[in-house]
Amino acid sequence: MYTIYTFPGTGGFAVEAMLEAGNAPWKRELIDTGKDEHRSARFLAINPAAQLPAMILPSGELMTESAAICIYLGDAHRDTGLAPQPGDPGRAAYLRWMVYMSAVVYTADLRCYYPDRYTSDLSGADAVKSCAVEQMNAAFAIMDEHLSRHEWLADKTMSVADIYLAMLASWHPDIPALKLACPRVSGVWDKVAGIDFIKKANTFYKLW
Ligand SMILES: N[C@@H](CCC(=O)N[C@@H](CS)C(=O)NCC(=O)O)C(=O)O
Structure with missing residues (x-):
């Protein structure tokens, strides 16, 4: 269990x-x-x-x-x-993007939503937040460019990396702007959102 x-x-x-x-x-x-x-x-x-x-x-x-x-x-x-396994095509891309999203995008979300934790000068909290959003946007743009050449983050097969991407996209503070700037990220989010087990998880999490 x-x-x-x-x-x-x-x-x-x-x-x-x-x-x-x-x-x-x-x-x-x-x-x-x-x-x-x-x-x-x-x-x-x-x-x-x-x-x-x-x-x-x-x-x-x-x-x-x-x-x-x-x-x-x-x-x-x-x-x-x-999860592409060792030896599977897509394994390297899968690991690459899982770590990238966790290390770069998730941490930018934390700076965006808890900016006061990232400065000892509270008057700078707004700047921490806006910089975090810029860093988040830059990361989504990098993944959007990758998705212009690959159907999914790990190329031909959907993986948990795409589920993780949809979750991070749903946390963006300006979703209409994200969808406009990153249409392929938005497309992956739409495809992920249509899957039954994702719908079930989202009834509890209410991410979108
Ligand atoms: N690196 C951690 C980050 C986890 C994290 O920051 N979770 C948020 C919720 S999404 C949290 O616990 N926030 C409460 C807080 O920091 O006070 C992970 O990927 O699990």
Whole structure:
């Protein structure tokens, strides 16, 4: 049994989509960030970084970092077909974009939505935010250009990287502008949104 600690709107979405696709037994533990439950002693004992999602594996081991959890689940449940395996075409691109999105885009989202955490001078928080949005836009443009030459991020096969991309796109602070500037990113988001297990995950996460 997998246990995911999560809440609507969070990066638990991509993880839960993988759990849905993998048909493995799992359960959800709600941690209400609006009530600061992620900073409670109970949750800090699970994830000292006070971030969602966190997941307990069937072995009892803890995993954090949404991209790492998605990669882990893609390998543990290969029958989902959502994670190109070593030797498969698309493996290098899949790993490249998973790490890129986690390291560059997700972190820009955090600077955008929590700018006060990224400066010791609160009067500069607006500048932190606008710079984060510019960095996010630059990253989406790089992925949009890649998608002008490849059907999916990992080329010919949809992978969890595309699900992760849709999640990050849904967090953009100006979605109409993103869709206009990055039509291929928008196209991947539309295709991902039409899949049944994604619809099911989104009934809880309400990302779009
Ligand atoms: N690098 C982490 C980031 C996780 C993260 O920042 N999650 C957000 C929700 S999407 C969170 O926990 N926010 C609450 C807070 O930072 O106070 C990951 O990819 O899992």
